[in-house]
Amino acid sequence: METPPCPDTAPPACADSQLAQRTPALTFIGLGGAGVNIAQFLAREALPGVRFAAVNTDAQSLAPLQQIETHLLAAEITRGLGAGGDPDLGRQAAEKDAAALARLCAGADLVFVAAGLGGGTGTGAAPVLARIARESGALVLAFAILPFDCEGKRRQNQALAGLQSLKSAADGVICLPNQRLNRIADEHTHLADTFRISNEFLAQTIRGIWRMLHRPGLIHTDFSHLRAALQGRHTESAFATAQAAGPNRAREATELLLASPLLEDPALLAHADTALVTIAAHNLTRGEIDRVLEPVNRQCQNAHIMLGAVLDESLGDRIEINLIASRREPASADPSRLNAPPSSPLPPSQEHLHLDLAGFSDAPESRRSHPECLPPPPSLAPETTRQLYHQKHSAGSRLRKVIPPRFRQQQLPLEIISKGRFEKSDPTIRHGEDLDIPTFKRRGIPLN
Amino acid sequence: MFSSPTIVVGLEIGTSKICAMVGEVDKSGALRLIGVGQAKSRGVRKGEIVDASPVEEDVRKAIADAEEMADVEIRSVFLGITGDHILGSNNRGVHTVLSQDREIDADDVQKVTQNARAATLPPGHHIIHAIRQYFVVDGQEGVVDPVGFAGRRLEVDLHLIHGNLDRLRNSINLVNTLQLEVDNIVFNGLAANLALLSPEEKDLGALVIDLGAGTTDFVLCRQGVIRHSGVLAVGGDHVTNDLAIGLKIPLHRAEWLKTNHGSALADPQARGQSIPGAPDAVSPEKPVNLEHLQRIMSVRLEEVFTLIARELGAAGLLDHLHAGVFLCGGGSRTPGLAALAEQIFQSPAVLGHAHAASGLQSTLDQPEFAVPIGLVKFGAMNIKQQRDRRRPWWRPPWS
Numbered sequence: 001m002e003t004p005p006c007p008d009t010a011p012p013a014c015a016d017s018q019l020a021q022r023t024p025a026l027t028f029i030g031l032g033g034a035g036v037n038i039a040q041f042l043a044r045e046a047l048p049g050v051r052f053a054a055v056n057t058d059a060q061s062l063a064p065l066q067q068i069e070t071h072l073l074a075a076e077i078t079r080g081l082g083a084g085g086d087p088d089l090g091r092q093a094a095e096k097d098a099a100a101l102a103r104l105c106a107g108a109d110l111v112f113v114a115a116g117l118g119g120g121t122g123t124g125a126a127p128v129l130a131r132i133a134r135e136s137g138a139l140v141l142a143f144a145i146l147p148f149d150c151e152g153k154r155r156q157n158q159a160l161a162g163l164q165s166l167k168s169a170a171d172g173v174i175c176l177p178n179q180r181l182n183r184i185a186d187e188h189t190h191l192a193d194t195f196r197i198s199n200e201f202l203a204q205t206i207r208g209i210w211r212m213l214h215r216p217g218l219i220h221t222d223f224s225h226l227r228a229a230l231q232g233r234h235t236e237s238a239f240a241t242a243q244a245a246g247p248n249r250a251r252e253a254t255e256l257l258l259a260s261p262l263l264e265d266p267a268l269l270a271h272a273d274t275a276l277v278t279i280a281a282h283n284l285t286r287g288e289i290d291r292v293l294e295p296v297n298r299q300c301q302n303a304h305i306m307l308g309a310v311l312d313e314s315l316g317d318r319i320e321i322n323l324i325a326s327r328r329e330p331a332s333a334d335p336s337r338l339n340a341p342p343s344s345p346l347p348p349s350q351e352h353l354h355l356d357l358a359g360f361s362d363a364p365e366s367r368r369s370h371p372e373c374l375p376p377p378p379s380l381a382p383e384t385t386r387q388l389y390h391q392k393h394s395a396g397s398r399l400r401k402v403i404p405p406r407f408r409q410q411q412l413p414l415e416i417i418s419k420g421r422f423e424k425s426d427p428t429i430r431h432g433e434d435l436d437i438p439t440f441k442r443r444g445i446p447l448n
Numbered sequence: 449m450f451s452s453p454t455i456v457v458g459l460e461i462g463t464s465k466i467c468a469m470v471g472e473v474d475k476s477g478a479l480r481l482i483g484v485g486q487a488k489s490r491g492v493r494k495g496e497i498v499d500a501s502p503v504e505e506d507v508r509k510a511i512a513d514a515e516e517m518a519d520v521e522i523r524s525v526f527l528g529i530t531g532d533h534i535l536g537s538n539n540r541g542v543h544t545v546l547s548q549d550r551e552i553d554a555d556d557v558q559k560v561t562q563n564a565r566a567a568t569l570p571p572g573h574h575i576i577h578a579i580r581q582y583f584v585v586d587g588q589e590g591v592v593d594p595v596g597f598a599g600r601r602l603e604v605d606l607h608l609i610h611g612n613l614d615r616l617r618n619s620i621n622l623v624n625t626l627q628l629e630v631d632n633i634v635f636n637g638l639a640a641n642l643a644l645l646s647p648e649e650k651d652l653g654a655l656v657i658d659l660g661a662g663t664t665d666f667v668l669c670r671q672g673v674i675r676h677s678g679v680l681a682v683g684g685d686h687v688t689n690d691l692a693i694g695l696k697i698p699l700h701r702a703e704w705l706k707t708n709h710g711s712a713l714a715d716p717q718a719r720g721q722s723i724p725g726a727p728d729a730v731s732p733e734k735p736v737n738l739e740h741l742q743r744i745m746s747v748r749l750e751e752v753f754t755l756i757a758r759e760l761g762a763a764g765l766l767d768h769l770h771a772g773v774f775l776c777g778g779g780s781r782t783p784g785l786a787a788l789a790e791q792i793f794q795s796p797a798v799l800g801h802a803h804a805a806s807g808l809q810s811t812l813d814q815p816e817f818a819v820p821i822g823l824v825k826f827g828a829m830n831i832k833q834q835r836d837r838r839r840p841w842w843r844p845p846w847s
Binding site (some may be wrong): 418419420421422425426428430431435436438439440441443445447 | 493494498532680681682685686689690692693694699737740743744747748750751755
């Protein structure tokens, strides 16, 4: 399972000469069915210095992977047959295998966790993996792929609950709601192509970050900048990337960037407080930097904008712009919080950028006690403890009125459900639910 | 003056059946049930008429049956009504007593009642019942009859049951086209309440749930007065429909399975059991998984009760059901329903029995007849009031 470490992934405790040349070690872990597919897709990219791994509870999906590391999660729980859409099972499996997951993350400076939320393994195990990676000292950037609307409200709710706990575990979460792909892929697009677009987005993101960290910069952005942009936010980050060529390449690329489906919600940029812009090209002019930054500045009014300019000959005459925007949650505004050790178990964020997460209480992840196989929670200063307790307490009282997601009943708007003999009669709507639709369908009770 | 017994007829146009009940009120005001006529209902959905011509035919048949059995001619009926549009609300009216000696007289009572009736209703709504709860005299709560009391400020709490006048008219017009007069319209939930509850139970706090085919009507009584009423347009038809969709069977088989094998609680022993299809069916029927059947039914019925409990909980009335929950209507025959109601309402639940009416007792002691019996009882009370007052007290709003 262990591959010989590549030069980049050398542990930090090295000789000084080595340290000088050291580039950050990146590890990409694809978790669950969707994550494995993405890892497989990305492994074909030429990204030296990135270590790829695929983790799943389903042995079948891991079997065809030859070129990357694979790890079958807690085979004794699921017997290698998958988690069957049960996040609790996924979480248990990941917690059971914490030691193996920690080995996967060892030595990495930046761990990407990619998972499709809504199912069992991705939803349940991703927060655990993110926490383990953080505890091993790495910066964790999670990619959460949210299900299509038509996959049903239940899956969507499960995904959102998972996202919430992922946000509390990872340094940054980049969300890719599959539904947004509808804007790019119309209904006639082949399903495989639709997922390829989704994968391509992630690939661009990884490539962008990799380029930022590995290529020489005119205005250098390094790991510390990325860390500054993400760390301690515990909130959703937005990422977009765009490329263009030609005489007006800077303007075109900027327009493409800002029109990216991942930045659909204008509030996302308007409320961002850190934006990391990297511009990569072979022959970059000052005017081009102006043309890129001017619209970005206009969009991100409140953001602290960090600029990086990278020289990359492989781009030819194209220009590539990457944008990472993240928003500080109000609670983290106090300085003591920002100085908190990276492994402090911070309360889950109640912030939402463009997803309505109202109605989700503390994710189960943050409620349960740490299992025995994990290291004990880090010791905190009494003052920090008091603040955390206070935040948690106030957040709890705010959420107490909200019905927990498990009991939330909602209409499934896009799923076509027969109402039988009540098809033509006046619908009976109570609390936003169409009572003419069979209860077992609305509650998602399986009949097998 | 009233030497011959007066005939009172209750007519319920239900979603699954139409029932006409004939009662006889003698000189002393005692009620005796003397006839009943029934017809299978077509053209009614969720308690409201959607297709008039079959309904006319069915009503005619039910009335004719009842006439034959009771050997009387029916000229007018007390018509039971229900539907999603019917709402219950409480309203308080205030009146300042202006007389010199501050003694409250009947005029003041009438005025305060009028004020309480002037509630803000949804547009097009008509008050079906304005039921007096209690008077308040200068802040003294719980006064039953304030006439003769001294006070300056007289208040009254009314429970108003109101519905959309146009939709009420549909049923009334249909009955009128059959050369029948409508004496009064009565909310079905109120009728069930009259039929099932004794004064003591009303005092203790009781909830009547009429699980019909099209709607579920509920009325809560406490301290002898009606505190809450409502209609949920979900009934036995929904259960049948759920079964037809969930088990992928035709509606008639779903109906048969519901009545013969249904349960309001998912029985763990049903796991793995199946019900074979009828052997003599024209087309072969697939066996049906009993566990699925019970689960589909139980989640639906549980939801109905939960919605009612939630509404009552919001009104702060859930903790006052000391007499318990009384179930009636065709749906109440479902095995385990009382146990389910006990779980959800956290109070004793029983199948209600219509009492305080003599004649035909054994045949009519069935949950389906609670509403028609209640309608007749309402009519009998109405006639008694008319006799007592000797003056017309009620004018139909559509005349």
